Amino acid sequence: MSADVPKDDAHKHWLVRTKTIRRLWILFIAALAVTVLFDFIVDRHGRFGLDATFGFPAWYGLLTCVAMIIGAKALGTVLQREDTYYDHE
Amino acid sequence: MIEAMPPGLVLIAGAFLLPATSGVARKALVLALPLATLGLVWSIPDGPALTLVFLDYTLTPVEGSRLGRLFATAFALMAFAGGLYAVNQARVVEIAAAFAHAGSAIGVAFAGDLVTLFVFWELMIIGSTLVIWSAGTDSAYRAGMRYTLVHLFGGIVLMIGIIGHIAETGSVTFEAMHADSLSRWLILAGFLVNAGAPPLSAWLPDAYPEASPSATVFLSAYTTKTAVYVLMVGFAGEGVLVWVGLYMVFYGIIYALLENDMRRILAYSIINQVGFMVTGIGIGTQMALNGSAAHAFAHIIYKGLLLMSAGAVLHQTGKRKCTDLGGLFRSMPITTVCGIVGAMAISSFPLTSGFVSKDMIGQAAGDQLLALVWFLLAAGSAGVFLHAGIKFPWFVFFQKDSGLRPPDPPWNMWAAMSLFAFLCIGLGVYPAPLYAMLPYAVNYVPYTSAHLVFQFQLLLFSGLAFFLLLPQMKRTLTLTLDFDWFYRHFLPRLCRAVASRGSETRRRVEHATMTRIRLVLEPFFRFHRPEGILARSWPTGGATVWVAVLLAVTLVIYYWQGAR
Amino acid sequence: MISLHLPALQVVVPLISAPLCVLLRRGFGAWLLATVIAWTAFAISLALLAQVLSDGALSYKMGGWAAPWGIEYRIDRLNAFMLVIVAGIGALVMPCAYHSVAREIAPERQHLFYAAFMLALTGLLGIVITGDVFNLYVFLEITSLASYTLVALGADRRALRASFQYLVLGTIGATFILIGIGLLYMVTGTLNMADLAARIPALQELRPVRAAFAFIVVGAGLKLALFPLHLWLPNAYTYAPSVVSAFLAATATKVGVYVLMRFIFTVFGARFAFEMMPLGEILMVLGLLAVMVGSLVAVFQTNVKRMLAYSSIAQIGYMALGISFASVNGLVAGIVHLFNHAAMKGALFLALACVFYRLGSVELDAMRGLGRRMPLTMATFVAAGMSLVGVPLTVGFISKWYLVVAAIESGLWPVAVIVLVASLLALVYIWRVVEVAYFREPDGDAPEVTEAPAAMLVPTMALAAACIYFGIDTELTVGVATEAALSLLEGGP
Incomplete structure (x- = not known):
């Protein structure tokens, strides 16, 4: 237990302390950067042109995921119901 | 013999x-x-x-x-x-x-x-x-x-x-x-x-x-x-299956993203994964079929593992909704680790069974120069990580602290989980036995630097999308309507509206359109219900009339047939 | 020596036992005699089948009088098979009857019940075995009169009304058949089936022959409860004593189907019936209506016996449908379903007899939680019920398969769809019983019941086992049905 831990964090599991989470974010962003930087070293030899662009898997993964989440939310506004919807059947 | x-x-x-x-x-x-x-x-x-x-x-x-x-x-x-x-x-x-x-x-x-x-x-x-x-x-x-x-x-x-x-x-x-x-x-x-x-x-x-x-x-x-x-x-090679499979891939992702019940998330993800296999069957080359077969084998193991970990949670807590769960990693470490291994395998993380199997299907699409199929499969792979790879472990084992502190499940449950977790990683590290069982000779090397870089970039940035849009992913107490609405909601209500005569005026206001359908269906039900004309006990005289009618009709037909 | 006279003994033995039952004047004695006789008849029928299978069709001259003058019993594969079905069901029902009859019928009438039962058995066996159309009519009347009596013995007062209705409509049916036979005799001068078959082709342009055809088909339709001539059946089966329902449901309507087949194919000939007369179309329409209406009405019933009665109407529709194709596979479906339906309906009605013996009711509500209280009975019900649905490895699947093959061979895809959708309806109504028995808790005031006595349970389970055995080993049933179908289509007896 180091002294600079904020008071309400002291009783928490180490994994969910604010500081750990900040460190995890830093580590995550570093990992993101490293994987993209590997594009300089490794030739991913794309077949269709677009997939040979720099950092294609990265931006394609990010954009399609955002699109899927937004698409799902949009569909959800139409199709989502209370989860007791079928209970009175 | x-x-x-x-x-x-x-x-x-x-x-x-x-x-x-x-x-x-x-x-x-x-x-x-x-x-x-x-x-x-x-x-x-x-x-x-x-x-x-x-x-x-x-x-x-x-x-x-x-x-x-x-x-x-x-x-x-x-x-x-x-x-x-x-x-x-x-x-x-x-x-x-x-x-x-x-x-x-x-x-x-x-x-x-x-x-x-x-x-x-x-x-x-x-x-x-x-x-x-x-x-x-x-x-x-x-x-x-x-x-x-x-x-x-x-x-x-x-x-x-x-x-x-x-x-x-x-x-x-x-x-x-x-x-x-x-x-x-x-x-x-x-x-x-x-x-x-x-x-x-x-x-x-x-x-x-x-x-x-x-x-x-x-x-x-x-x-x-x-x-x-x-x-x-x-x-194998039936073209329509490519599109059926791709539909299943995205259907599974979208519905799983909206779902709150942890095991239903994994159920939607079965359809998503089978979609990959069906697409591979539709492509139909030896590479694609090997991919579908290998993926089916790997899938049975990691999906079993994921559902075992979800089942362990349900068995220990009695709760199945993401809104009720969270923070269980504290008291269920074995289940958490096994769940994560399954989630990594389904997402095709390197060193897991998914990595050595699924991308054969994408490779086959690329080899056949099916551009649209290839791009959609890549997006699908990103989506798998999104809906099953992160969403399931995050909402069940992490996110908020639900206050639940159940212990890990009994020994036989975690032994089964450990066995499958071992197989998930074992097949990922040493895929040769799996490849040896495939229907065709395997001409595929999973661990190339290009494949590794591709997969890491795709998965990690999908993860980024998940955490950036986390507020959008907040779980709600909802379910999502699907085709089963027709036979779970629409048809039963229709039948009930037809079968019971009470509060008819209210219903007529509520379902102005339904009354028209009822006009068609009502006679149908009227005849077959116990008091209906086809079901009730007939007086003997009435029954005899039927005999006379049938005899008369057949006689007329037979005579007419002879006169022809 | 005896083996030469087996055809006569097949009918005479149960016939003689009927008055003996009356003379015994005791329920138990009559039951014992009837049981022994029923099993003897079963043994005779098996011997006859074995004989026919090895030597081909056999002819027996009653009293030594040669064919056109005397009565000929002519046994080919079809009626040897039918004899086994009828006598087999009779033999299996009798052990159940002792307990069931003791509960449902007053002691002073029990010996009369067994006498009537033996007469009904005699009549059914006689109809099947004879090669003479007038003799067939006589046996038809014997079995009908005995059946009216048996139905009227039901404990419910409504049994009397049901029996009366059965009597009126059954008599109309028998009369129609007699009129048809009379017309045929008028133009041909013979009553022997083989003779009729030889002479009709030359006379088939005559109106009396056509009228005879119409009367006989409608008359037989009444006897086999072909939609819409089925109206006597639901009440008769619902209110009759339990074992009577089981016996009649498994045999009487089947014999009606046999009579129809015999007249259509052997006496009139397939060419006359299906090419000159539009019988195929008529039977197909009525069969399909029977299948759909019978199944749908069954879904809505709350009395399980009544539900099974409507299910029988649907199943008879399947047989009519099989005949209507006038093809080998269609006839195989029809003939094999005679056997299969006898086994499964017999098992289902006997299971209900067990339920009624313990509960005193076969209403759906009364059967709540019965799966735990009478596990063997209900397991038997489920096995036979699955057979009715047509689950693979049961007899129902075999019938369904041949029917769909016949429909698709004729290019009638919609018919195949209707057949299979109706099998889902069978699942729904069988399911309603399973749900109540296994997934509902019994009422608090429900009587404590235990498993039915072994004497009732064993025959019931034997029939259910037959539903599964003959769904896997089809050599006997399908083999006999195929040869019978081929010889029917060739024409002639």
Whole structure:
């Protein structure tokens, strides 16, 4: 237990302390950067042109995921119901 | 000529034996039966091993093939791990039904003719329905009934297709065919119902999560994967399957993203994963078929693992909704680790079984220069990580602290989980044994720097999207309507509106459109209800009138026929 | 020596036992005699089947009088098979009857019940075995009169009304058949089936032959409860004593179907019936209506016996449908379903007899939670019920398969769809019983019941076992049905 831990964090599991989470974010962003930087070293030899662009898997993964989440939310506004919807059947 | 007995019969016969045993004997049997089956599976040589005459046909109930052996091996492994997972907790009827279900699935994997295939196909329905019902809850009972009706409908489609095919070709052999006539389209449709293909896919997320924790583990493996097997044998290279498969990939992702029930998330993800396999079958090259087969094998293991970890959570907490769960990593470390291993495997993380299997399908699409298919599969892979790879472990084991502190599950449950987690990583690190079982020679190297970089970038940035949009992903107490709305909500309400006469005016206001439909349906119901004209006891005189009418009509017809 | 006279003994033995039952004046004695006789008849029928299977069709001259003058009993594969079905069901029902009859029928009437039962058995066996159309009519009347009596013995007062209705409509049916036979005799001068078959082709343009055909088909339709001539059946089966329902449901309507087949194919000939007369179309329409209406009405019933009665109407529709194709596979479906339906309906009605013996009711509500209280009975019900649905490895699947094959061979895909959708309806109504028995808790005031006595349970389970055995080993049933179908289509006896 180091002294600079904020008071309400002291009783928490180490994994969910604010500081750990900040460190995890830093580590995550570093990992993101490293994987993209590997594009300089490794030739991913794309077949269709677009997939040979720099950092294609990265931006394609990010954009399609955002699109899927937004698409799902949009569909959800139409199709989502209370989860007791079928209970009175 | 009897050279071999169907390996699945061991499990089916065992299913009847189990309830008669008790104590240690029963436990030993639960573990021994799948292993004995596995031994038999590997004792069947390639080619017809058993023929017999049934009805007017010469059947081949057992015919060995590389592909059948691969699927049967996965099925037997699943029966073993599932049995271990369930042995101390589940009701004996559940394990017995699951073994009958598994045995029938193995029967399909060795069926050399369409009649045998159909017989085992229908037996699978019975087994799986009993597995669902063994949960003993009212919701499981009703979900099981819906499940049965959908599958028996699929069975009807399949049976008409098979008989039509036999009538056209005169052959009962189950071999590669093309969807070029009505009967073969019907066979394809019957297969696809079990694969969870649209539009009837809702049976899967509807029924599986209502079963008991261990029952869902069993269910996840057999029905859809036998469908993958028969599609692979019967319809490899059928172009329409590419698009059916891609639809399933994205259907699974979108619905799983909206879902709150942890096991229903995983159920949608089964459809998503089977979508990858179906796409591979549609592409139909050796690379694609190897990919689909390998992916099916890997999928049975990691999906079993994911559902085991979800089942462990349900068993320990009694809760199944993401909104009620969270923070369980503190007290259930083994379950958490196993869940994460399963989640990494389904996401095709390097060093897991998904990494060495799924991308063969993408590779095949690339090799065939199917650009759109390739880009959609890549997006699908990103989406898998999103909906199953992160969403499931995050909301169950992390996110907020739900305050729940359940311990890890009993030893047999975590032993089963550990076994499958070991296999997930083992196959990822050393894929050679899996590749050796595939139907065609494997010309694929998973661990190349290009593949590794691609996969890391794709997955990590999908993860970034998840955490950036986390507020959008907040779980709500909702379900998402699907095609089953028609038979769960619309049709029952319609029937009730027709069958009961109370508060008619209110209903007429509420369902202005429905009254029109009622005009058509009401006479139908009026006739068949107990007081209806077709159901009530007739006075003798009235009945006699019918006799006179029929005699008069036939006489007139016969005379007229003679006068012609 | 005896083996030469087996055809006569098949009918005479049960016939003689009927008055003996009356003379015994005791329920138990009559039951014992009837049981022994029923099993003897079963043994004779098996011997006859074995004889026919090895030597081909055999002819027996009653009293030594040669064919056109005397009565000829002519046994080919079809009626040897039918004899086994009828006598077999009779033999299996009798052990059940002792307990069931003791509960449902007053002691002073029990010996009369067994006498009537033996007469009904005699009549059914006689109809099947004879090669003479007038003799067939006589046996038809014997079995009908005995059946009216048996139905009227039901404990419910409504049994009397049901029996009366059965009597009126059954008599109309028998009369129609007699009129048809009379017309045929008028133009041909013979009553022997073989003679009729030889002479009708030359006379088939005559109106009396056509009228005879119409009268006989409608008359037989009444006897076999072909939709819409089925109206006597639901009440008769619902209110009759339990074992009577089981016996009649498994045999009487089947014999009606046999009579129809015999007249259509043997006497009139397939060419006359299906090419000159539009019988195929008529039977197909009525069969399909029977299948759909019978199944749908069954879904809505709350009395399980009544539900099974409507299910029988649907199943008879399947047989009519099989005949209507006038093809080998269609006829195989029809003939094999005679056997299969006898086995499964017999098992189902006997299971209900067990339920009624313990519960005193076969209303759906009364059967709550019965799966735990009478596990063997209900397991039997489920096995036979699955057979009715047509699950693979049961007899129902075999019938369904041949019917769909026949439909698709004729290019009638919609018919195949209707057949299979109706099998889902069968699942729904069987399911309603399973749901109540296994998934509902019994009422608090429900009587404590235990399993039915072994004497009732064993025959019931034997029939259910037959439903599964003959669904896997089809050599006997499908083999005999195929040869019978081939010889029927060739024409002539």
